[in-house]
Amino acid sequence: MAWTTMHFAVGMAGATVATGVGCMIMRRGWRWLPLSMTAGGIWAVIPDMPRLFREDFPWLPFAQTLGSKSLELKLHRMGDIFFFHKQLDMQPHEYALHGLILMLVMYNIAIGVLMLLEYCQRNSPIHRSFRAHQGHVKPAYPRTARAQEYPRPQLTLANNQQPAMPPGMPGAPPMFSTHMGPGPAPGSQNMSLEEQFDGGPSVEIAVDPENPVIGRIGKRDKTGS
Incomplete structure (x- = not known):
């Protein structure tokens, strides 16, 4: 047994x-x-x-x-x-x-x-x-797991470069300046940290009082006061 x-x-x-x-x-x-x-x-x-x-x-x-x-x-x-x-x-x-x-x-x-x-x-x-390629990758922001270090274009609206327009006159098209670099773009102090370090282009849009376009979805504009 x-x-x-x-x-x-x-x-x-x-x-x-x-x-x-x-x-x-x-x-x-x-x-x-x-x-x-x-x-x-x-x-x-x-x-x-x-x-x-x-x-x-x-x-x-x-x-x-x-x-x-x-x-x-x-x-x-x-x-x-x-x-x-x-x-x-x-x-x-x-x-x-x-x-x-x-x-x-x-x-x-x-x-x-x-x-x-x-x-x-x-x-x-x-x-x-x-x-072998991991040496080129390191954390860029605590909320981002990994981010590759290469310059990304970030567009910021140069509001201070636009001359003041008389009331009732259509404003000139907005001028954009391109910022190349891994950090936040100049003039983006009013943006949140998530928007600055989200990895994509950060765009600051000035709202025209005469034509308050606040966003665009697809091909339709949404306006509001």
């Missing part, structure tokens, strides 16, 4: 084979390998659970039901679905130490496989190319 450690080790081995085949077919999911190994080991020792409840945890509320001998006999009759539990109990050896060693070896193999996959992923051509 094999000990629980050997049943657990056999369950881990069966779950490892099943999970490995599934991961190779799907080409993903290797990170779930240790969890599936533990689940397979627990599944393999289910026929021993009634004896565990009956002998070690008799004070639990459902120990009388879960630890009944009739339930134990039923589980042992169909024990082969629990990773050959019945076949292992039929042989005369205990294999307690062998099962413990197999458990430790398989867990360490799973950890090594995950570390190897992580190493291969970090040293793939895509990740190497990303790290």
Whole structure:
């Protein structure tokens, strides 16, 4: 009769084979390998659970039901679905130490496989190319995760360059000045920090009292006082 450690080790081995085949077919999911190994080991020792409840945890509320001998006999009759539990109990050896060693070896193999996959992923051509170009990227503003440092044109309305027009005369078209640089454009002191560092062109529009156009959506103008 094999000990629980050997049943657990056999369950881990069966779950490892099943999970490995599934991961190779799907080409993903290797990170779930240790969890599936533990689940397979627990599944393999289910026929021993009634004896565990009956002998070690008799004070639990459902120990009388879960630890009944009739339930134990039923589980042992169909024990082969629990990773050959019945076949292992039929042989005369205990294999307690062998099962413990197999458990430790398989867990360490799973950890090594995950570390190897992580190493291969970090040293793939895509990740190497990303790290090679990462030196040109650094945070530009606390609310911006990453921003490339290249000059972006920012348009600001040169209001101070427009001469005063007499009342009733149509105003001249607005003049824009282009500012090249990573920082905020001159004359944008009235803008919020989000508008200055949003990454796009910041435009300051002066509202004409005679024609108060405040925004344009598509091809229609919206006016207001």
